[in-house]
Amino acid sequence: MxxxxxxxxxxxxxxxxxxxxxxxxxxxxLGIDPPVRPCAPTRSRARAQxxxxxxxxxxxxxxxxxxxxxxxxxxxxxxxxxSNDTCAQTWTPVASRDSKPSRSQARSPTLQTMGILAAAxxxxxxxxxxxxxxxxxxxxxxxxxxxxxxxxxxxxxxxxDSQFAWESLKPTVAGAAHRSWIKDLDTLLxxxxxxxxxxxxxxxxxLALWKSHLRKPDPALEALLVLVRLRPQFESCASELExxxxxxxxxxxxxxxxxxxxxxxxxxxxxRAYSQRDASAFLxxxxxxxxxxxxFAADQLQNFWNEMGGPMTRYxxxxxxxxxxxxxxxxxxxxxxx
Numbered sequence: 062m063x064x065x066x067x068x069x070x071x072x073x074x075x076x077x078x079x080x081x082x083x084x085x086x087x088x089x090x091l092g093i094d095p096p097v098r099p100c101a102p103t104r105s106r107a108r109a110q111x112x113x114x115x116x117x118x119x120x121x122x123x124x125x126x127x128x129x130x131x132x133x134x135x136x137x138x139x140x141x142x143x144s145n146d147t148c149a150q151t152w153t154p155v156a157s158r159d160s161k162p163s164r165s166q167a168r169s170p171t172l173q174t175m176g177i178l179a180a181a182x183x184x185x186x187x188x189x190x191x192x193x194x195x196x197x198x199x200x201x202x203x204x205x206x207x208x209x210x211x212x213x214x215x216x217x218x219x220x221x222d223s224q225f226a227w228e229s230l231k232p233t234v235a236g237a238a239h240r241s242w243i244k245d246l247d248t249l250l251x252x253x254x255x256x257x258x259x260x261x262x263x264x265x266x267x268l269a270l271w272k273s274h275l276r277k278p279d280p281a282l283e284a285l286l287v288l289v290r291l292r293p294q295f296e297s298c299a300s301e302l303e304x305x306x307x308x309x310x311x312x313x314x315x316x317x318x319x320x321x322x323x324x325x326x327x328x329x330x331x332x333r334a335y336s337q338r339d340a341s342a343f344l345x346x347x348x349x350x351x352x353x354x355x356x357f358a359a360d361q362l363q364n365f366w367n368e369m370g371g372p373m374t375r376y377x378x379x380x381x382x383x384x385x386x387x388x389x390x391x392x393x394x395x396x397x398x399x
Contacts, residue, residue, distance in 0.1 A: 223274035227282060235394040237262060244335045246328040246342055249299040255387055256292055263289040281393040288386040298379050302372040306330055309369050313362040319354040329359040334376050
């Protein structure tokens with residue numbers, strides 16, 4: 062407790078000694094009068110007391126200057142308000158008790174609280190909102206610049222990574238594309254081996270992402286994307302044609318009535334689905350069988366049964382697109398220095 066008392070007395074003495082414009086600006090708007098440091102009676106004060114004791118009239122001292130006039134004098138470096146009866150370090154801005162309270166003293170408690178906060182924190186609330194707006198605008202501008210710089214750097218790094226990954230994958234793609242397509246006359250499934258191998262490579266690689274990162278489009282990458290998209294359609298058309306062939310081949314053989322084998326008839330139909338001649342299927346048929354009868358039965362099955370014509374046409378279209386896309390990919394990969 063005694064330490065706090067000593068500190069309070071020391072602060073009062075410091076404020077009384079300083080008497081600067083900062084002290085007046087802080088304390089006066091709050092309606093607080095700066096404390097006056099007591100001092101020993103001077104020679105003029107002692108003389109006045111002696112005259113009062115003897116009944117003689119003491120000379121009138123200069124009235125102290127109070128209020129904002131005192132503040133203006135102190136601001137201009139004047140020492141008005143200091144009388145000869147006070148020490149050189151004492152000033153009295155206290156207004157008389159009979160005078161009306163000043164506008165600063167009649168302020169609301171909210172304004173006084175803000176003034177106390179301003180005095181405690183040293184913040185100038187007049188410029189707080191403009192400073193906050195300027196600071197927020199500066200922060201947003203700096204954030205946008207940093208965000209743009211980061212986006213540019215990230216884009217360059219992504220392009221470099223995608224280009225490196227695609228160039229590293231090209232030899233593997235070329236090896237898978239050069240696999241042979243074994244055209245089995247006994248079944249259309251599974252689909253061609255090159256398509257299966259390329260789809261497996263694409264499934265573990267981000268081909269679409271690499272394409273979006275590259276600055277210039279790569280024809281080989283685009284051809285590979287077109288090719289791997291054909292796998293679901295290829296499998297669907299092959300399954301559809303196989304189902305129609307198994308269902309209608311027996312019925313066709315019975316309808317023709319030439320003593321044909323439905324299994325050999327299916328070979329002729331598959332050869333036509335592969336866009337091959339019937340002679341390629343005849344090589345797998347025993348020579349003693351009726352080859353013209355199989356040709357006639359295949360024509361009847363393909364042209365006169367509605368269930369067979371649609372699947373055959375769709376399978377040929379997807380097989381033709383696969384062949385052209387595979388040849389295009391091999392040409393593009395061969396033109397690059399792998």
